[in-house]
Structures are given as C-alpha cells and as structure tokens.
Amino acid sequence: MKSQVNRLLFSLFAICLIRMVTTLEGQTATSPSVEQWGIFEISLKGPSSGNPFREVSLTASFIQGDQTIQLAGFYDGDGIYRIRFMPEKIGQWHYRTKSNHADLNGREGAFSCVAASASNHGPVRVRNTYHFAYADGTPHFPIGTTCYAWAHQGDELEEQTIATLKRSPFNKLRMCIFPKHYIYNTNEPVFFPFERDARGEFDFTRFNPEFFRHFEKRVGELRDIGIEADLILFHPYDRWGFAVMGSDNDDHYLRYVVARLAAYRNVWWSLANEFDFMMNENRQEIVELKKRGKQIKLKTLADWDRFFQILQKEDPHQHLRSIHNGSILYNHTKPWVTHASIQNGSAVTDYGRAELLRDVYQKPVVYDEAKYEGNIPRRWGNLSAEEMVHRFWEGAIAGTYVGHGETYLHSQDIIWWSKGGVLHGQSPARIAFLRKILEEGPAEGLEPIDKWQDQPVAGKKGENYLFYFGREKLTSWTFQLPKAGYEFPAGTKFKVEVLDTWDMTITLVDGTFEIKPNDNYTYISDHPRVKLSGKPYMALRIRRVPF
C-alpha cells in the first residue's frame, strides 16, 4: 500500500518535472514550447542506488509525422535523469521514453517547436563540399580561436574569457572537455569529470555531474554569443589518467557526452587534439603517467574509427565531426569525417600548400592549428601578429579556414591559447577585417580560381575575385583575370578595390575595368594598371559591375 502511494506521488512529481521544460536558453518556460534548434529537456526521477551511469538505460523517441528520432538520456546525479533534444523541424513533437527501470519507462509527452529567434541560425553543416552554413542557410565562415582549458579555470577567469570572446572576431572555439596538464598548465582544475575517492583515485565508471553542468553552462554561453564550441573529446595532456582509460570507459564517456551535449546547436565534435600522440607510448605525458603507477591503455587507430562510429550512431543531430593531428594525419577521406581538422605549422604559409588538402579530402579543410601569435620560447608559439594574419589570408584564398591562438608569456601563466582571459595580440583586429571581407564575399565561400596554376586568387568565377599578394611588395598590378573555364560575355566590367590587410583599409580604384580576351588562359583590360603602395600583405577585391 505504501509503495503504491509512493509510486503515485512519484508519478505526479515526474509529470511536474516534465512540464517544467527548460529551453536552457537562459529562461525556464512552463509551456512546452521550444524554438527550432533550441533544447527541449525532459527531467525524470529515477533510481540513485548502484551505479546509475552504467546500470540504468534510458532512451526516448521523438516523433513528428513520419519522422522518429531516437536518442539517449543521461543520469545527472541525485536520482535525476534527463533527456535533451534539439528539434530541427517546426511543429508538434511527441515523445515516449524507454528504460530498463519502470519509473523511467513509457513516459510520454508533447511539445511544440516554434520558429527560431533572430540570432539562432541552427547548427553548422557542410555546404558546397568545402564550406559551411548554418541550418537556416546563413553562411558560416569559421574564424576560430583556441582556449583549450578555459572552462577549467574558475568563474572569474572564465567570465573574463567570455567577455573577451564577445568583443572578438571569433565564431568558433577549440576547447577540451578533460582538464589539461602541460607547460604553463600546472594548476588543478576546479571540477573533475569523474568521481574521486578519498585517496584521490578516479572511478571512470561514475561521472561527476557537477563538472558537466558547469561545462554545459559555458557551452551555452558560447552559443549565446554566436560561438561554435569545437569540443575536444580526448587529448594527451593529462596527469590524471583520462587519456588512457581503456576502450570500455572511453566509449561510455563518449556516449555520456553525446547524451548531455548533442542538443546544444553550437557543438562540433573534435575527437582529439593530437590523436597520434595518444597512440605513442614514448610520449612524455604517457611516460609520466606510467612512472606514477597509472594503468596505461594506449589508443589504436581502430579506437578512433570506432569513436567516430559511436558519434555517428549516437548523435541524433549529426554535429560536425573531425579529429586533430600531431605529426601523423588521420585519414580524413573516411566517410564519418565531415571536415578535415588539421594541425600543420607550414601548410598555411602558402595557399598552394593549403589548397592541396582540399584536393585530397574533398571536404572542408580547417587548419585549426597553424602555430600561435606569441613570444614563448617554443617555435609553435612565437609567430608575429603579421605572420598569424598572413596565414589566415593564405588559407582563405586557398578556400580553407585557419585557426587563431595566442601565446604571450604571462606572470601567472594565463595564456589565451589555454586558459583564456584577455587577448594581448595584434592579429584579432586584422582577423576581424578578414571576417568582414569573407562575409561580404560569395555566400558559397571562396573557391580557388585556376588552382594549381600559382595564381593567388579565390572567389566566384565571373563575379568576385580576391587576390592576396602576401609578402610581395608590389607597386603596381597589371589587370588580369584567369579564364579558368569561364567564358565572360563581351563588355563585362569590374570595379577594383585595394585592401590593406594589416592597416585594414579598403580603397576603391578609380574607373571601371572592361575586360577582353588575352590568351588561352587570361582576360585583360584596356585600363590595365592598378597602383599599389609597395607594402606587403596587400589584397585586391575585384567585383563585377553591378554587384
């Protein structure tokens, strides 16, 4: 009798929780209505004994018309289970849960998905083979930066990082889920992802919900300021053993992260930072872990393939998936890779290099790590601001995307590249200028024009040409456009603007350039000369009239 009453009370409580739908967009709504690409969350009370993370299964089916999406819920501690869903289609959705525990099984409900608010463009997807767009069709030109461990630094610094990002040109941030151990990174994180016993040992089978609630809050804040969170799921910079947990714990962790975070529209999955360093038993961090008696389970290539397949299977929203390399590249032609995330210290010093990886992968190429602006005594962290900006431009005219990072020495080791804080460098302002140029350019993204012919020009054939001259100090430029298979109608006219990528100026050149055929490969103009300043880092924007 008592148990029946309890069950009744519990059912009423559960219904209340379901009604208390939170959109996680900052406000709590009592009406079951969520905007498109927002988060619909179900909270259910269930068992807290044993190891709920491992022993309780919970999934839900979300149904609209003939579409059914199934996804996993997760245990959030204190007997609370949650299911999160990002509706991608406007209209009435119905759901029903399934669990191996009666309290969580067969729960049903409905909610309404309404139009997205103005700043919500949905998740980013691949578009035009080499480029990206938000789900609503708005182009997304990734202008990324890197603060690997910013979400483990405590509220004060984390809030400062958010404030800095809000004023910055960046719309994507690479960040680790696990805390980081590395040079300039020796402080303890505020939260740990797993439960820890009195001796300080972690139980990799039991998550610490407080860690994840905090982490999610930061991901949501990034979303609210228009920044994609490129979440690094594994990395080698570890003194706690999270890098070598073994495949069972790895897989379980991946599934948990997907269940918690896949409903955030701004999530990208980056399987690793420097995945190949996690496979190398001679890697310094791994040697240190061994010395301290930790059990070491190195990852294999098969592990990485399986992780991708888990993401493919478990993420109902199919967020972008990639993996970042140390010195060995992952085979990004594999079908589960949506775009190539590349570390290479020299590929974006030259558009001809940067473009080659597009050719081989036939997917978007994001040079997430191309060394950092800074002054640390490491060659990966001492680029001048000019060089950092130059790399962004070389990457851009290759039809690829480059990532920023900053490593200026700091008395408390608060270095942007890892901990966030404030930016000290001179590249971000210039990167903002490039972002503006990209946003004013073809919505389809810049395509190299006449590739493999050493023409430093990208754009959209026949309409929009962006030349970038790098370190060349030209005092004039002879008007010439590559034919590259495009036949211009007679009388086609262009306007030319000179862009100073460092001084961030745009100067319209007097007159109009009417083109005429030249040889098999080029068009020229009767108005042939464009005067240039003799400074480096100059670009030309040449657009068809009218535009």
Place this chain on the structure above:
Amino acid sequence: MKSQVNRLLFSLFAICLIRMVTTLEGQTATSPSVEQWGIFEISLKGPSSGNPFREVSLTASFIQGDQTIQLAGFYDGDGIYRIRFMPEKIGQWHYRTKSNHADLNGREGAFSCVAASASNHGPVRVRNTYHFAYADGTPHFPIGTTCYAWAHQGDELEEQTIATLKRSPFNKLRMCIFPKHYIYNTNEPVFFPFERDARGEFDFTRFNPEFFRHFEKRVGELRDIGIEADLILFHPYDRWGFAVMGSDNDDHYLRYVVARLAAYRNVWWSLANEFDFMMNENRQEIVELKKRGKQIKLKTLADWDRFFQILQKEDPHQHLRSIHNGSILYNHTKPWVTHASIQNGSAVTDYGRAELLRDVYQKPVVYDEAKYEGNIPRRWGNLSAEEMVHRFWEGAIAGTYVGHGETYLHSQDIIWWSKGGVLHGQSPARIAFLRKILEEGPAEGLEPIDKWQDQPVAGKKGENYLFYFGREKLTSWTFQLPKAGYEFPAGTKFKVEVLDTWDMTITLVDGTFEIKPNDNYTYISDHPRVKLSGKPYMALRIRRVPF
C-alpha cells in the same frame, strides 16, 4: 580413328612447343630453365574457331613446395595459346593447365628457376612506406619520363627512342597501351589493339595479337635497358572509341593485358592518364566521338575501383598499381593503390607542397606530371629546363619523385612527350646528376627532416643531410642541422659538399664540422660558415664522418 591420330599428333606438337620455352630475354632456350624474375612461357595449340578471346578459358597453376600460383593464359591468334609466368622463387616449379577446351586442359610440365643475371634485380616494390626497391633489395629511385604514344610510331622512330632512352638518366617511362589522339598527335598508329572490319569499325571483343606482340617487344626492350614500363591502361585522348567501350569490354581488355604482360618484371600498372577526364561528358574528345556517332559509355568512380580490384586479383606478380589524375584526385588511400601517381602543375614547385601528399597518402608519391620542359603555346608545356630540374629537386627533398617530359615544337610534330625520338632539352643531364646524388644517398630513400618546419632538407637523420636552396641566391650558409628528435653523440663530425645542381659540380668544403647543441630544435658548429656562390639552384650534401 582419324581424330585419334590427330589428337596424338597434336599432343606431340604441344609437347614440342612446351619444350621450346622462350625466356623472352632475347634468346630461345631448349632447356626448361628460366632465371628468377624472367619469363617462363608455355605455348599450346588450341581452337581458332568462334571467338577464342571470349569463349576459351585457360589458366595454369604453378607450384613450388607449398606455394601455388594460379594465373590466366591468353589467345595469341592462329590457334596458339600462351601462358606466361615470372618465377619469383629459385628452384623447381611444376605446372598444370586448366581449360574448358580438352586440348588445353590438364597439360603438365616443370622447369627450373635459376639465379637472376647481374642486370636483373626483379620487379619494383614499395619499401619504407614512401620509397621503392627492386625485389633483390637494390633501391629504385624512380626517375621517370613520358613518351605516351612512342610504341605506336613505327620501327624507325621507336628504335630511335630506345637508343635515346639508353643514353638518358631515365629508369621509368610512362606510355599508353592505346594509341593517342591529341594536338600534335594526329597520325594513325601502325597497329590497332582490336580487329577492324572492312568499314573500319572495331570489334572490342577480338584483340589484334600483332598489336600486342609489337607492344610487348617494346616493353621487353625497355626492361633490357633498365627501364620500368609504367603502362597506362586507359586514357581520354581517343578518336577510335577505346576510351568509351563499356565495362564488359574494359574488364575483358584488362584481363587480357594482365595475362600477356604481367610476367614482364618491369611493368607498373597505371590505370589511367587523367582518369577524371574520362568521366566527363563535356570533355572535348568525348564530344567529338559522340558527333561521329560512336557509342559513349563514360566511366564511373566504381569502374576505376573495379579495375584496381581486377588487377589485384588477376596479376599474380602484384606489380605496382596507381592512377593518374586530371584536375580531380583519385582517393589514393584506397587499399589497392600502391603509390600515388600525381599530376599537379604546382605541387613540386615547393617541397612543402610536395611533402603534404605523402602525409595524407602514407604511400610513395610520384609526381608523374609536373608540366614539361618545352616551348609549345600551352602553359603545361613551356617550362624552362631550369624550372624542370628545380622541380625534380624540390620533389626530392620532399621525399617524393618527379617525372620528366619534353615538349619542344618540331616540324613533324615529333615531340618527346608523346612520340619519343630524341631529347632536345637541357634538363636530362641535370636529372642524371640528381640521380647520381640519390644513388649515393641513403638506400632507404630521402626522408624530409623536421617536416612542416620549412627546412629545405631531407636525408637520413644523424647521417646524411641534403639541403636544397632553390631560387635563393645565398652567398653563405650558417651551419645548422635540425634536431628533429635525433640526439647526436658529443663530438659528431660532418663533411660538407656544395652541389651546383645546374652546373653539376660537387665541391668539398675545407674542414670538418663538429656539432654542438644550440636550442630545442637545432645543432650548430664552431666552424659555422659555408661560403656559397650567390647562384641559384645550389644544394649542400652534409655527411657524417666517417661515411
């Protein structure tokens, strides 16, 4: 009774033929003995009615100890069937045939495989991931050239080509099986690969054995002068319809070519020249074929994959396999590709570009087409000799291999790149110099040292460093070797030689360079300066003492 006598007579005849083993190395042997990697050939008399190419099946099993190799024979016209085998293992081999025709079925015999002669190193295989070696362990550094249609030009010109090649530095030749139609290539070939009827129409189901006997003779001649025949199986430059025969005829042709040619140890399979142009219905040659009423069966990506699989299955000797691109790259990470054969007009202008394709493919990269030395009014055929040689060197220090071609205008359109003849250019002598440097270098092949760090140096860490400065006009060089993970013992000494890659000189620098640690990344020397001439195209060879 008459048929029994016939059968007896025929059996005796067949036995005679089997005894008349020809090694195809130029002499006919009466004893059944063949050198390792030579050709053992069985000739059998069989039916000539119907279409023997399609209707008669013939295979043989070659057995030594517990190894059995099965391969296909082929019909050579006039009722003669042949089976060719390249023994890779010394010792006694036994064979037995199988056929759907009684006369060809169950024939048995044996032969002895003896040690190879001095100039026979066996077929070329991949070694050390990015490099090649002959089967006997001798390194093979591909120094290729291109005479696409040389074997279709008639004896006089073909013999001249062989004579030229014999004096040249080249050890690999790209050449088409099918004849070629293109600018400067409008002459009719001497032989056609298929039977032709009175109206001039080809029967793609019936081969012309005369064509193949001629072609094989040329392949054998290349072998005898130490040149690998990189056989192009399909190409788009076609006015006869061979490029668009449809998959059944394509597959049959491939199997026939493998049966005839796989026993030649110097064969490499190149599935296509510009495979992607054969998939494009707007390609000029395909439009022309259509206009003339030819049936067009464009190839698909699935066709190319299947062709590779046919080669994998049918070639008992597993010759090297690749495919050459137009503007779209084939996915060379696929398992059946042994090495990447690349056309790219700009990748080898810069070692940093050239090296990237090694990273992605993790296989040898051969830039078979990097534009040609010449003066034709096409941008792919007007490189200076200096530029051609420069590209060979940039490719070399990237740990890759570059191919040569020559396109100087000629009054009878006898242009080396396609028809052979004689060489007019200045690059071959310099390419010979590079070949010598490669052959004196590490047997494992040149490996980029400190890749992605913009150091123009390759070699073998700790032992052998080859710097190449390209167009830089240095008057001196400060001794510095990249550490790149190698710890030098104290007191390690080096000798330095200055190489002028254009003037083909090697000058030993006075003194010995003892190295000492500098920073995280480099070693320097107390003897710091190397004087240079201020000329472009200079290189340094730095070898550990003693060497």
